[in-house]
Amino acid sequence: MQILNFKENINFMRLRLPAQIFSGVLILVSIFSLATNSLNWGLDFTGGTLIEVGYQQPAKLEHIRKQLQTADFNDAIVQNFGTSEDVLIRLAPREGVKAAILGDQVLGALRSDGEQVDMRRIEFVGPNVGDELAEQGGLAMLTALICIMFYVAVRFEWRLALSSVIALAHDVIITLGLFSILQLEFDLTVLAAVLAVIGYSLNDTIVVFDRIRENFLKIRKAEPAEVIDTSLTQTMSRTIITSGTTILVLIALFVKGGALIHGFATALLFGIFIGTYSSIYVASAIALMLGVKKEDLMPTEVEKEGADQDPMI
Known part of the structure; x- marks a missing residue:
């Protein structure tokens, strides 16, 4: 039983252009801050x-x-x-x-x-240990993005795979930009939180893409934008409940967990919001922009041996 039930479709894709402009501005500001201010590296990285x-x-x-x-x-x-x-x-x-x-x-x-x-x-x-941790942390993040792109491409389709990786890169850059702008300390716990944000955002995106693929096969006469809006509306109750309960836990960690995990809780709290937003207005919108359609998601029919022979033979 659904606790939240949206009876009418929400026209998410109507706002995709302003949302993409907003995301572009956030990414540019984040990259500028990372290039000029860098990150406030913790002792795990600087020594x-x-x-x-x-x-x-x-x-x-x-x-x-x-x-x-x-x-x-x-x-x-x-x-x-x-x-x-x-x-x-x-x-x-x-x-x-x-x-x-x-x-x-x-x-x-x-x-x-x-x-x-x-x-x-x-x-x-030691500074040598810090350099090694910084290099391995960056490689871990890059490897995760490559593996995710391969997984989504195999499970769905290359347009959706590219859209999901762009959304994940969007989430990571903006989260790092937040820590750079506010000069919050970036240590190993925050790196772990950023990787967790990647996992959370990917899970949310996969749920949406799965519903999009299902609705493309069910709603055959609808336009792609309408199918995506329908899919996002149908998964909205799940997204609100999942994000809401996760945010409650993170608020408790931030308030009562002590200063040692403030950075971890901050990265995850911000990541939940930006990850939910990117599943709608980055991953889905870019998939629509790339021209995803019903034919791209149709299962491949395997011709059985002897199917073209005369049944009377």
Whole structure:
């Protein structure tokens, strides 16, 4: 039983041109930001030292930055971590200085005015490991897109395969653009979230394409745009329920999960919205633009041996 039932078709394709212009603007802005601002790479990719300290009272970040600059840590990135009493300090790699010694130097600088500061944790990631992770992460994303294109081409048709990959690239570029524009930290958890967005968006697109193929065989006299609108309307209740329940879980993770998974939850929350949008106005609209029609989705008839012989022989 459907909880949401749309009795009349929604004319999605009527807005495909404005939607494509909107998507084009978002992609251009994202690419420009990635080219100029790049990403705020986390220590997983850049290497360096991460130090978490705790104060008895709310920490004054500007004062902490001045203390670290006085101690010759001019490249330190200081930010709150979860609460106003917890502070996260990121330092670029320093050759010949061990993480433990670096932590003692930072603590000495922070305690210079007699304030009580506790060391919570200290982590070190080598720059060579960071370069390797960045390269492998990019290769993993590229490999996923190629495998997805091959899968959809085999299951459906090359126009739908190309449309789905363009939609996935659209989702990835805009999600990365969001992190670049807002300068949110991009670490391995965010990379995992981006890959999860690819999977979610693909699943949504496959459901829509499956219904499009089914309706092309059922509604033989309708125009392609009408068939696509019908298919999107029929899958809309499923999309709303699936996206809605997923968003509720992600909001709970974002609010209660702590600062460690804020980036993960942010990427997935944004990815759910952009993935649902791209299934309608990128994947389906591009398939229509490429000229998908009933004949392209008809199953291939296999002629049986002896079918053309006279049955009386």
